[in-house]
Each structure stands twice: as structure tokens, then as C-alpha cells.
Amino acid sequence: MTTSDADNFYYNFSSTDSYEDGSENLQTFTSVFLPCVYSVVFILGLAGNALVFVILVFYEKLKTLTDVFLVNLAIADWVFLWTLPFWAYSAGQEWTFGTTACRIIRGLYILNLYTSMLTLTSITFDRLIAITFATKAHMCQTKRMTWGKLVCVLIWVISLAFATPQFIFSKVFNIDKAICQEEYPNHGTELALEVIQVTLGYFIPMLAMIICYSLIIRTLLHARSFQKNKSLKKIFSLVAIFLLTQSPYTFLRLIKIINWSFNLNSSFEYAIIITEALAYFHGCLNPVLYFFMGVKFRRNLQKIIKNSSCIKRQVTAKQWQTTEEEGSKTFTASNNAEATSMYPL
Numbered sequence: 001m002t003t004s005d006a007d008n009f010y011y012n013f014s015s016t017d018s019y020e021d022g023s024e025n026l027q028t029f030t031s032v033f034l035p036c037v038y039s040v041v042f043i044l045g046l047a048g049n050a051l052v053f054v055i056l057v058f059y060e061k062l063k064t065l066t067d068v069f070l071v072n073l074a075i076a077d078w079v080f081l082w083t084l085p086f087w088a089y090s091a092g093q094e095w096t097f098g099t100t101a102c103r104i105i106r107g108l109y110i111l112n113l114y115t116s117m118l119t120l121t122s123i124t125f126d127r128l129i130a131i132t133f134a135t136k137a138h139m140c141q142t143k144r145m146t147w148g149k150l151v152c153v154l155i156w157v158i159s160l161a162f163a164t165p166q167f168i169f170s171k172v173f174n175i176d177k178a179i180c181q182e183e184y185p186n187h188g189t190e191l192a193l194e195v196i197q198v199t200l201g202y203f204i205p206m207l208a209m210i211i212c213y214s215l216i217i218r219t220l221l222h223a224r225s226f227q228k229n230k231s232l233k234k235i236f237s238l239v240a241i242f243l244l245t246q247s248p249y250t251f252l253r254l255i256k257i258i259n260w261s262f263n264l265n266s267s268f269e270y271a272i273i274i275t276e277a278l279a280y281f282h283g284c285l286n287p288v289l290y291f292f293m294g295v296k297f298r299r300n301l302q303k304i305i306k307n308s309s310c311i312k313r314q315v316t317a318k319q320w321q322t323t324e325e326e327g328s329k330t331f332t333a334s335n336n337a338e339a340t341s342m343y344p345l
Contacts, residue, residue: 026266030273034091037277041284042084048287049074049081051301059300065141065148069123070290072152073116077283080112084280094177099170102180107167113246114159114201116282120239121205122151124212132219162201165193187257194257202250209239241285249279 052074056067083105086097095102126148130137137144169182184190213236252272290297 026269029270031092034273034277035088038084038088038091038280041280042081042088045077045081045284045287048284049077051304052287052290052297053078054304055297055300059303060296065126065144066123068145068148068152069119069126072155073119073286076112076115076119077286079108081283083108084283090180095172095180096178097180099172102172103167103170106170106180106182107163110163110166110197111159112283114162114197115155116242117201117205117246118155118158119152120242121208122148122155124209124239128212128216131216159201162197165197191257194254198250198254202246206243213239237289238286241289242282245282245285246279249275 053071056062056071056074060067062068062071086101086105089096097105126144129144165184166182169184170180171183173179173181173183182190184193249272252268252275256268256272291301
């Protein structure tokens with residue numbers, strides 16, 4: 001996208017509707033709705049993912065490969081969540097953090113998107129191996145853990161490659177107010193990069209997950225186990241939540257790039273804003289899912305609460321003990337002072 005094209009594009013996207021009915025309502029909606037959503041996601045997601053990290057690392061001790069992947073997912077969400085205060089302020093006011101911060105913040109969202117997608121795909125392959133080849137998978141547990149950690153590193157490298165265009169081409173535009181967006185050399189480059197990102201980082205992993213879960217379903221349906229419905233519920237929920245939150249915004253992004261005329265439609269702008277907020281919600285939904293579906297997670301959470309209560313009681317007891325000791329010392333000192341004052345030096 002050339003500079004003049006970019007100016008026209010972002011002008012159409014942000015300020016043309018200022019001369020149309022309802023544009024002020026859209027701007028008001030954006031400045032109120034997005035900061036509220038981002039703040040809620042940031043607070044809940046930060047606390048929830050920190051809890052997931054503590055439970056999996058310090059309580060579960062990363063016993064399984066799935067635990068390693070879930071920690072990777074929590075770290076990716078944590079990295080992404082720290083960008084939300086910047087977006088909240090930008091939506092309510094304007095972008096005041098400069099071009100460098102703009103490139104980093106926009107790049108981190110794409111980095112999180114593909115890290116999460118590829119991690120979920122890796123979990124799918126791991127579940128397929130664990131269910132379809134249960135005996136061999138159990139025998140090669142140590143080897144699988146080593147390979148899993150290498151896969152996590154590879155996921156971050158690939159995701160960084162997918163996010164590179166955002167790190168390079170993002171910049172600050174001053175129109176009605178300062179905004180942070182990408183500026184590509186031309187529309188063809190923008191469309192090509194977006195199609196490559198979405199195809200390699202979204203559709204192919206999604207297709208791989210569909211194939212793997214089809215094989216998993218077939219295996220579980222033939223298994224004589226009363227837990228098969230529970231197993232199906234667990235393995236589908238994480239992926240289902242991710243796809244449901246990410247897919248609408250991903251499709252609308254593609255539509256926006258393919259046909260710029262949609263940017264002149266205020267209803268489409270509302271759809272972009274709402275689906276973007278929905279996409280960001282995945283950062284705080286995973287811990288909620290772990291709580292409601294994971295028996296071990298709830299048990300370890302109870303341990304943390306119990307340990308916190310014990311620590312609090314110990315701190316309180318020490319404070320009382322310190323207070324009593326200080327009171328005793330004060331009382332003794334005052335008695336000594338009185339005794340001393342009775343005898344001239």
C-alpha cells in the first residue's frame with residue numbers, strides 16, 4: 001500500500017463516516033466499549049494464566065507433554081495480555097506511544113495468535129498419538145517430553161516469522177487522531193501477506209486438527225470406556241473456544257483487505273470492533289475452562305488457597321508475637337526508667 005493509498009484507506013476507515021449519520025455514535029461506542037473489554041480481559045487473563053502457570057509448573061510438575069503445551073499456551077497469552085493496556089488507552093484516547101511501540105504491540109498480537117494456534121495443533125497431534133498408540137506413547141514418554149519442548153521452541157520461531165510483517169510495516173498515522181496500523185508497500189503485498197499468514201497459520205492447522213480429531217473420535221467410539229464422552233469433551237473444548245473467538249475476526253480481516261468498500265459501511269465497522277474484542281477474549285477464557293473441566297486444576301487451586309490461608313495465619317501470628325514482644329520490652333524499659341529515676345546518678 002503506497003502512502004497516498006494508505007492515507008485514503010485509513011481516512012475512509014476512520015473518519016469518512018464523521019460526515020455521515022451515526023459516525024459519532026460509532027466513535028463513542030469504540031471509545032467506551034473497547035477499553036472496558038480490554039480492561040476486563042487484561043485483569044482476568046493475567047490472574048488466570050498466572051494461576052495456570054503456577055499450578056502446572058509447581059504443583060503438577062509438568063508431568064505430561066500436554067502440561068508443557070498448556071504452559072506454552074499460558075505464556076503466549078501472558079505476552080499478549082500485556083499489550084491490552086496500550087490498546088485500551090489508544091481506543092479511549094489516541095496512540096501516544098510512538099512507532100517502535102506500535103510495531104512491537106501489533107506484532108505481539110499476531111505472534112500470540114499463531115503461537116496459540118500451532119500449540120493447539122501440537123496438543124492435537126499429541127492426543128492422537130496418546131490415544132491411537134497408547135502403549136508406545138507410554139513407553140516413549142521421556143522422548144516425547146524432549147521432542148515436545150523442542151516443538152515449543154519451533155512454534156515460537158515459526159510464529160515470529162508469521163508476525164514479522166507486523167513488526168516491520170506497522171506505523172502511526174495522524175488523521176482525526178493518532179492510530180497504530182500497518183502500512184504495506186502496495187495493496188498486492190498486503191493481500192499476499194495476509195493470505196499467506198491466514199492459510200499457513202490458520203486454515204492448514206485447523207484442517208490438521210479436524211483430521212486428527214476425526215481419527216481420535218473414531219478410536220474413542222470403538223473403545224470400551226465409560227470415559228470416552230468425558231475425553232472428547234476435554235480435547236474439543238480448548239480448540240472450540242479458540243476457533244469460535246478467532247474465526248469471525250479472521251474472516252472479516254480478509255474481507256476488509258479483499259474489498260476496501262466494506263470499510264465505508266458503518267455496520268461492518270461495528271462488526272470489526274465487536275469480533276476483535278471477541279478475539280481478544282481467548283486470553284482469559286482458557287483458565288476458566290481449566291477450572292470447570294479439570295478436577296486436578298480445582299484440587300490444586302484448593303491447595304493454593306489453603307496454603308495462602310496458612311501463610312496468612314502464620315504472618316498474623318508472627319505480627320501478634322512481635323507486638324507482644326515489643327510491648328513486653330516497652331513495659332520492662334519503663335520499669336527500668338522508673339527505677340533509675342529513683343536513684344540519682
